[in-house]
Amino acid sequence: MCGIVGAVSERDVQGILLEGLRRLEYRGYDSAGMAVVNGSNQTQRAREVGKVAALADAVTAHPLEGHLGIAHTRWATHGVPSQVNAHPHMSGERLAIVHNGIIENYQELRDELKAEGFEFTSQTDTEVVAHLIEKHYRKLGKLYDAVKAAITRLRGAYALSVVHADEPDHMVVCREGSPLVVGVGIGENFIASDQLALLPVTDRFMFLEEGDIADIRRNSIEIHDREGTPVERDITRFEHGADSADKGEYRHFMLKEIYEQPKVIKATMEGRVTGSRVLEQALGTEAANLLDNVRHVQIIACGTSYHAGMVARYWIEELAGVPCSVEVASEFRYRKHVIQPDTLFLCISQSGETADTLAALRQAKKAGFRAALAICNVPGSSLVRESDLVIMTQAGPEIGVASTKAFTTQLTALLIFTLALARHNGLAEDKEAEIVKALHLVPGQVSDILALNAGIEEMSKAFMDKFHSLFLGRGSQFPVAMEGALKLKEISYIHAEAYPAGELKHGPLALVDSEMPVVTVAPNNDLVEKLKSNLEEVRARGGELFVFADKSAGVQEEEGIHVMQLPEVHEITAPIVYTVPLQLLSYHVAVLKGTDVDQPRNLAKSVTVE
Ligand code: G6P
Numbered sequence: 092m093c094g095i096v097g098a099v100s101e102r103d104v105q106g107i108l109l110e111g112l113r114r115l116e117y118r119g120y121d122s123a124g125m126a127v128v129n130g131s132n133q134t135q136r137a138r139e140v141g142k143v144a145a146l147a148d149a150v151t152a153h154p155l156e157g158h159l160g161i162a163h164t165r166w167a168t169h170g171v172p173s174q175v176n177a178h179p180h181m182s183g184e185r186l187a188i189v190h191n192g193i194i195e196n197y198q199e200l201r202d203e204l205k206a207e208g209f210e211f212t213s214q215t216d217t218e219v220v221a222h223l224i225e226k227h228y229r230k231l232g233k234l235y236d237a238v239k240a241a242i243t244r245l246r247g248a249y250a251l252s253v254v255h256a257d258e259p260d261h262m263v264v265c266r267e268g269s270p271l272v273v274g275v276g277i278g279e280n281f282i283a284s285d286q287l288a289l290l291p292v293t294d295r296f297m298f299l300e301e302g303d304i305a306d307i308r309r310n311s312i313e314i315h316d317r318e319g320t321p322v323e324r325d326i327t328r329f330e331h332g333a334d335s336a337d338k339g340e341y342r343h344f345m346l347k348e349i350y351e352q353p354k355v356i357k358a359t360m361e362g363r364v365t366g367s368r369v370l371e372q373a374l375g376t377e378a379a380n381l382l383d384n385v386r387h388v389q390i391i392a393c394g395t396s397y398h399a400g401m402v403a404r405y406w407i408e409e410l411a412g413v414p415c416s417v418e419v420a421s422e423f424r425y426r427k428h429v430i431q432p433d434t435l436f437l438c439i440s441q442s443g444e445t446a447d448t449l450a451a452l453r454q455a456k457k458a459g460f461r462a463a464l465a466i467c468n469v470p471g472s473s474l475v476r477e478s479d480l481v482i483m484t485q486a487g488p489e490i491g492v493a494s495t496k497a498f499t500t501q502l503t504a505l506l507i508f509t510l511a512l513a514r515h516n517g518l519a520e521d522k523e524a525e526i527v528k529a530l531h532l533v534p535g536q537v538s539d540i541l542a543l544n545a546g547i548e549e550m551s552k553a554f555m556d557k558f559h560s561l562f563l564g565r566g567s568q569f570p571v572a573m574e575g576a577l578k579l580k581e582i583s584y585i586h587a588e589a590y591p592a593g594e595l596k597h598g599p600l601a602l603v604d605s606e607m608p609v610v611t612v613a614p615n616n617d618l619v620e621k622l623k624s625n626l627e628e629v630r631a632r633g634g635e636l637f638v639f640a641d642k643s644a645g646v647q648e649e650e651g652i653h654v655m656q657l658p659e660v661h662e663i664t665a666p667i668v669y670t671v672p673l674q675l676l677s678y679h680v681a682v683l684k685g686t687d688v689d690q691p692r693n694l695a696k697s698v699t700v701e
Pocket of ligand 1 (some may be wrong): 494
């Protein structure tokens with residue numbers, strides 16, 4: 092995904108920009124560039140396809156000297172990876188801009204600006220913004236006013252940083268749907284799409300909010316909100332290591348990673364959805380063409396990632412009306428397939444290095460699937476390199492062997508993908524808006540669940556001395572039950588089995604007694620009444636039930652039924668939210684049992700062998 096860095100300083104900024112870009116490399120990109128306003132008030136630019144190292148070589152040979160500059164790593168959405176499509180984009184010789192995100196109405200703006208005489212040198216949506224700002228600059232004579240006027244015409248998601256050689260002492264930045272942070276220095280200030288880019292130069296950050304526009308100078312930062320009101324944004328200090336491979340205040344990585352979920356789910360949405368729509372171009376240049384032609388989806392994954400695929404099947408069939416099959420990679424790779432025409436092959440993997448998943452992908456590429464899409468958390472991994480299209484989850488490094496934040500970000504990415512596919516298959520605009528709005532609520536709902544931690548810890552005591560457990564769910568909550576059971580067995584070593592609740596009477600009911608806790612995920616949906624009958628079947632056999640449900644599901648706490656009340660959530664996003672209490676439950680059981688939570692026996696984080 093694209094990355095942005097910018098600096099205004101007393102010193103030369105080239106080195107700061109280059110180091111910032113290097114630190115953004117982890118996000119994945121295909122080209123890099125920078126523009127610097129030099130001492131003679133000219134804007135100089137360098138752009139290279141490929142690695143930041145190539146750009147570094149270019150600017151070492153021909154330095155861009157100056158005290159104001161912007162830089163970018165590009166991940167192509169509009170137009171192939173090439174030097175002319177790389178950022179910064181310019182309008183004329185003096186205005187330069189870097190952009191993260193997607194401008195949805197770029198074609199309309201492009202036609203309009205062309206008719207007015209602006210010449211385009213790239214296929215990007217960003218160049219449209221450069222010319223639009225320049226057009227307003229000619230009228231208004233001030234960069235800040237020009238940016239403010241131009242963005243009223245933009246639809247989509249963006250984080251922008253703009254410089255102009257006529258105003259060499261500042262840059263103007265703004266955000267809407269894509270992240271942007273201001274790094275606060277002493278006698279110098281910076282901006283970036285991710286604070287990690289700026290750690291060598293500052294540890295003080297101001298996070299811009301949606302709709303903010305800011306004027307960044309060496310000694311001042313002025314911010315206005317969407318309504319044009321001057322606003323102050325808090326300065327927060329970066330706690331070194333808190334975001335990296337360090338447990339911080341947490342006892343285990345797993346707990347830290349559970350608590351990171353509101354933030355990383357939000358990060359996975361950023362730049363890919365507006366308030367009411369999915370930006371399908373954010374899925375890649377080829378996305379629109381591909382999605383138009385997908386008639387079937389084959390999902391392949393292992394472990395927790397497989398459970399994410401199982402949830403996605405419900406979404407894909409319900410919302411997109413496209414048939415979807417899901418299989419574990421180790422099975423798929425060793426059998427013959429009947430491939431339906433126009434089948435999209437979708438691999439899900441946290442690490443991007445799981446041997447079975449990679450083998451399945453390689454086989455699929457030979458077998459004639461239409462294209463391979465990867466949902467992955469590690470940029471530059473084999474899976475990412477070998478797939479045609481990639482949606483990166485933004486979970487950050489996951490250290491705990493039991494996957495938590497990778498799973499909920501996979502679900503987030505899968506729902507975004509599903510909505511994009513569904514739009515090509517007739518999903519109504521208002522339904523898409525309803526689900527996107529529900530998705531925006533998920534980070535807050537996950538935070539509400541984290542606030543129930545103490546109650547879930549209390550509940551976990553009932554599992555400590557048990558040897559077996561059952562997890563039940565129906566519909567898209569069945570894979571959530573599977574993931575809950577996997578978490579418990581992985582880290583507490585208690586035998587845990589998941590069943591679709593309707594199957595209970597076909598076998599597992601024979602096992603139910605007071606020694607077999609039964610965990611159930613029961614949000615209020617079409618199936619809740621049927622699920623309640625299944626719970627009665629358990630109670631009648633003396634089983635002890637632990638039910639996670641919202642208030643409207645109407646499950647009452649009574650003898651043998653322990654209810655943990657969760658927030659009301661949209662049926663489609665419920666699997667993301669309902670996963671979290673099950674993660675906490677397993678975590679606390681494991682802590683009580685004294686197992687090695689982060690590195691359970693016999694298991695590995697990344698299974699790179701068959
Ligand atoms: C291992 C890990 C699991 C993970 C699975 C698939 O079993 O312990 O947490 O879900 O591999 O890994 P992947 O990286 O492909 O998602």
